[in-house]
Amino acid sequence: MNIKIFEGFWHVLFDVATALIPLFFLFLLFQLVFLKLPWEKLQDILVGFILTYAGLALFLQGVHIGFLPVGSMMGEKLGTIENTWLLVPIGFVLGFVAIYAEPAVSVLTHQVEKVSGGYIPQKLLLYTLSFGVGLSIALSMVRILIGIPIWYFVVPGYLFALIIVRFSNKTFTSVAFDSGGVATGPMTATFILSLFVGIASVTEGRDPLLDGFGMVALVALAPIISVLTLGVIYRRKEQEQYDKEQLRTKAHSNDR
Amino acid sequence: MDNIKETFLEVVLSILPITIVITILQFTLVWLPLDMFFQFLIGVGMVGAGLVLFLLGVNIGLLPIGEMIGSALSKTKRIWLIVFFGFLLGLVVTIAEPDVRVLSSQVDQVSGGQIPMDILILSVAIGVGVFVALAMFRIIFSINIVYLLAGGYAIVFLLAAFTPSVFVPISFDAGGVTTGPLTVPFILSLGVGVAAVMRGKSSSGDGFGLVALASIGPILSVLLLGVIYG
Structure with missing residues (x-):
C-alpha cells in the first residue's frame, strides 16, 4: 500500500496560519479601540478562530491528498x-x-x-x-x-x-x-x-x-x-x- | 449541542453526493488503482471533519466579528473612517489569502516571469481594497449595485481588448480565486453589519454584493498589469 495522508501538511498549516493571523490581529485592533467585548465573548471568538483554523487546514489537506490526485488521474482516463x-x-x-x-x-x-x-x-x-x-x-x-x-x-x-x-x-x-x-x-x-x-x-x-x-x-x-x-x-x-x-x-x- | 449535530448532518449531506458520483465513475469508467481510491476515501473523511470544524468555527468566530466590526464602524458615523477601513480590510484579507499566492505562481508561469510576484499580489490586494471601499460607499449612499457592476465590467471588457490575450482568462480567475473561504464569511458579515446600522434592520439585504464587487478589483488589476507588461 502506498498511501500518503500527511504529505505537504506543514505547508497547508503554514498557509492557513498566514491567512488567519492578519484577520486575528485586525480583530484585536478593533477589540481594543471599538468593541471592548467582555472576556467570555472573547473566549468564544478565540475558540471560533481555533476551530476555523483546524477545520480549514484539515479540509484543504483532504482536498490535496484525496480530490486533487483523483481529479487529475480521472481526467486523464476520461x-x-x-x-x-x-x-x-x-x-x-x-x-x-x-x-x-x-x-x-x-x-x-x-x-x-x-x-x-x-x-x-x-x-x-x-x-x-x-x-x-x-x-x-x-x-x-x-x-x-x-x-x-x-x-x-x-x-x-x-x-x-x-x-x-x-x-x-x-x-x-x-x-x-x-x-x-x-x-x-x-x-x-x-x-x-x-x-x-x-x-x-x-x-x-x-x-x-x-x-x-x-x-x-x-x-x-x-x-x-x-x-x-x-x-x-x-x-x-x-x-x-x-x-x-x-x-x-x-x-x-x-x-x- | 444541537448546533453541532445539525452542522454534522449538513456536512454529511454536502460531501456524500460527490463521493458517490466519484465512486460510481471509479467502478464504471475510470478504474484507478485501489491504493489511490483508498487515499481518496481518507481524503473525503478529512474534508468532512474539516468542514464540520470550519463551519462551527466560522459561526462563533468570523461571522460575529465581521458583523460587530461592521456595525461598530458604522456607529462612528464617520464616512471616511468606514470607507478607509473597508479598503484596509480588503487589502489585508487578500494579501493573506493562500489562493492568491497560487494564482501568482500561475501568472508567473504564463507570463514567463515578466511580472514580479510581489507586484502582482499587491496590485490584486489593492484591487480588492478599492472595491470593498466602493462597496461601503454604495451601502452608505444606497447606490444601485447594478450601476457599479455594469461600470466595472464595462472597464474590464475595454481593458481586455488592449491586453495580451493570455492575461484575459487569468484575470477572470483572479476574480474568482481571491474570494476564498476566509474572505467570504468575513466580508459578507461585514457588509451585513454596516447595512444593519446604516440602513436599518429591514434593509440589511443591502449588505450583500460585497463579494461581487470585491471580485471585480482583481480582474481589473491583472488586466492592467497585462497592459503594462504585455
Whole structure:
C-alpha cells in the first residue's frame, strides 16, 4: 500500500496560519479601540478562530491528498474514452455535486436565508447554484472537445446577466453576483480544475494551463445567471399574486 | 449541542453526493488503482471533519466579528473612517489569502516571469481594497449595485481588448480565486453589519454584493498589469 495522508501538511498549516493571523490581529485592533467585548465573548471568538483554523487546514489537506490526485488521474482516463460526448453529462453531474462541498457556499446560503428572513430559502439557493455550476462545467467540456475560445461565452454571458438584472427581483441582484465569487472556492479550483487539466493534457491541441483558466471564469459566471433567473421567476410569481389580489378586491367592490 | 449535530448532518449531506458520483465513475469508467481510491476515501473523511470544524468555527468566530466590526464602524458615523477601513480590510484579507499566492505562481508561469510576484499580489490586494471601499460607499449612499457592476465590467471588457490575450482568462480567475473561504464569511458579515446600522434592520439585504464587487478589483488589476507588461 502506498498511501500518503500527511504529505505537504506543514505547508497547508503554514498557509492557513498566514491567512488567519492578519484577520486575528485586525480583530484585536478593533477589540481594543471599538468593541471592548467582555472576556467570555472573547473566549468564544478565540475558540471560533481555533476551530476555523483546524477545520480549514484539515479540509484543504483532504482536498490535496484525496480530490486533487483523483481529479487529475480521472481526467486523464476520461480524456481517452471512446464516446467523448459522455464527458458533457459527467461534467454536469460533477459540477452539480462539487459545489455542495464548497465551504463558502454553505456560509453564503445560510447567511442569505438568515438575512432575508427566509424569503430566499437556503436549499433553493443551493440547488440554483448547483444547477448553474453543473451547466458551466458541461459547457466547459464542450469547449475543450471542440475548442471554442472563452470569449464567446464570457462577454455574451456578462451582457446577458446585466440585461436580465432589469427583470429580476431586486433582492436577488447582489446575492447573484456574490454567488459568482463564492462558487469558485477550493473544491472547484482544485478538484475540477485538476480534472480539466487532466483531460486537456490528453486531448490534442489543448493547452492545459489556458483551458483550465477559462473553466474557472465560466464557473464564476454561471451562478450569476442562474440566481438572476431565479429572481426573474420570483418577480413573475409575485406579480401574478399581486394581480390576482387586485382582481379579487375589484370583484369584491363590484359585489357591493 | 444541537448546533453541532445539525452542522454534522449538513456536512454529511454536502460531501456524500460527490463521493458517490466519484465512486460510481471509479467502478464504471475510470478504474484507478485501489491504493489511490483508498487515499481518496481518507481524503473525503478529512474534508468532512474539516468542514464540520470550519463551519462551527466560522459561526462563533468570523461571522460575529465581521458583523460587530461592521456595525461598530458604522456607529462612528464617520464616512471616511468606514470607507478607509473597508479598503484596509480588503487589502489585508487578500494579501493573506493562500489562493492568491497560487494564482501568482500561475501568472508567473504564463507570463514567463515578466511580472514580479510581489507586484502582482499587491496590485490584486489593492484591487480588492478599492472595491470593498466602493462597496461601503454604495451601502452608505444606497447606490444601485447594478450601476457599479455594469461600470466595472464595462472597464474590464475595454481593458481586455488592449491586453495580451493570455492575461484575459487569468484575470477572470483572479476574480474568482481571491474570494476564498476566509474572505467570504468575513466580508459578507461585514457588509451585513454596516447595512444593519446604516440602513436599518429591514434593509440589511443591502449588505450583500460585497463579494461581487470585491471580485471585480482583481480582474481589473491583472488586466492592467497585462497592459503594462504585455
